[in-house]
Amino acid sequence: MNARVDRTPTGDDPRLDVAESQRLIAASQERARRGLEPDGRLLFGTWAVAWGVGYTILWVSARDTGASPGGVAFAVFFALLATAVAITIVHIVRRTAGTRGPSARAGALWGWGWPVGFSVYGLILGGIADAGASDAVIGLVANALACVIVGLMYLGGAACFGEARLYGLGVWIILVAGAATFAGMPTTYLVMAAAGGGGFLVMAVVEVALAARRRRTGTPAPASTAVGRDAA
Amino acid sequence: MSDLDPVIHAPARLRVVAALAALPPDEEITFPKLQKLLDMTAGNLSTHVRRLEDAGYVRVTKTHAGRRPATYLTLTTAGRRAFEDYTTTLNDLLRGAGA
Numbered sequence: 456m457n458a459r460v461d462r463t464p465t466g467d468d469p470r471l472d473v474a475e476s477q478r479l480i481a482a483s484q485e486r487a488r489r490g491l492e493p494d495g496r497l498l499f500g501t502w503a504v505a506w507g508v509g510y511t512i513l514w515v516s517a518r519d520t521g522a523s524p525g526g527v528a529f530a531v532f533f534a535l536l537a538t539a540v541a542i543t544i545v546h547i548v549r550r551t552a553g554t555r556g557p558s559a560r561a562g563a564l565w566g567w568g569w570p571v572g573f574s575v576y577g578l579i580l581g582g583i584a585d586a587g588a589s590d591a592v593i594g595l596v597a598n599a600l601a602c603v604i605v606g607l608m609y610l611g612g613a614a615c616f617g618e619a620r621l622y623g624l625g626v627w628i629i630l631v632a633g634a635a636t637f638a639g640m641p642t643t644y645l646v647m648a649a650a651g652g653g654g655f656l657v658m659a660v661v662e663v664a665l666a667a668r669r670r671r672t673g674t675p676a677p678a679s680t681a682v683g684r685d686a687a
Numbered sequence: 688m689s690d691l692d693p694v695i696h697a698p699a700r701l702r703v704v705a706a707l708a709a710l711p712p713d714e715e716i717t718f719p720k721l722q723k724l725l726d727m728t729a730g731n732l733s734t735h736v737r738r739l740e741d742a743g744y745v746r747v748t749k750t751h752a753g754r755r756p757a758t759y760l761t762l763t764t765a766g767r768r769a770f771e772d773y774t775t776t777l778n779d780l781l782r783g784a785g786a
Contacts, residue, residue, distance in 0.1 A: 473777050473780045473781050475698075476691075476696070476701060476777055477777060479698060479701050479702055479705065480701065480705040480774070482702075483701070483702040483703075483705035483706045483709070483725065484705050484706065484708070484709040486706065486724050486725065486726075487705075487706040487709035487710070487724055488709060490720070490723065490724040491709075491710070491716075491724070552720070553716055553717040553719065553720030553721075554710070554714055554715065554716050554717070554720065555714070555715050555759065556710075556711065556713050556714035556715050556761075557711070557713055557714070558710075558711040558713075558714050559714065
């Protein structure tokens with residue numbers, strides 16, 4: 456009787472509508488991801504520079520003095536680390552602010568592991584210095600312990616957030632701890648720069664490549680919400 | 688062919704639901720953060736959130752962060768399921784249309 460009641464929710468051309476819906480879903484989820492998850496490119500890139508440049512400066516200085524790196528080299532090194540820490544904290548706090556729940560709580564608990572670990576790091580180095588450790592021993596322990604803390608934190612973070620790549624980096628950084636110790640002075644700094652900083656650099660490059668692929672192919676939605684897989 | 692859920696099948700609400708579905712289950716997001724993520728006006732977002740809340744798809748929790756009021760949003764289990772059904776239907780439509 457009434458010819459106008461045959462309108463469907465999908466309109467006259469459901470196919471067009473479906474494509475547009477898919478585009479909206481992908482775009483919204485990409486925006487959510489960008490706005491909520493830390494950017495691996497920025498973080499790994501920052502730490503690649505801090506370790507790569509910082510430890511190279513220590514290595515060059517230690518080679519020149521024939522013993523421990525000089526004061527200026529350490530000042531530059533600590534300035535680089537402090538900058539990297541500041542960038543990391545500001546970026547992560549900005550990205551993760553405004554959410555709450557089990558995942559946000561787990562992230563916060565994990566995040567506080569860093570200041571806990573590195574406060575004790577300072578105490579341990581102070582303690583072995585007081586006990587009469589030589590500059591060479593302090594230098595080796597400082598490098599190895601930093602790698603062990605960073606590596607184990609990555610393993611924990613990877614398990615917590617289901618990040619397989621981060622797990623791989625954690626294993627690598629822990630291996631660097633062993634290699635940097637056996638390398639001895641002053642080569643330990645070169646190992647930290649090349650293998651440690653290099654590890655971060657590889658991760659940064661991988662993240663850049665993955666981001667480029669996401670832009671090309673659209674965001675892979677979570678398995679339960681994937682709508683793009685059959686569309687290509 | 689099943690119809691697309693009309694509560695979700697509107698551009699603004701689809702964007703809201705898709706963004707909320709990107710959060711882990713039980714994770715809540717503040718109203719201003721979601722507004723910033725989606726680049727929507729507060730009035731527009733609250734209109735659509737109310738519709739989704741009425742449908743039982745979104746849970747709105749008003750609380751206080753210190754002295755400031757804070758509004759948290761999350762997809763309910765029904766909302767997450769409705770979004771999954773929606774995307775499944777989209778896929779079915781695509782397969783049908785592409786055949």
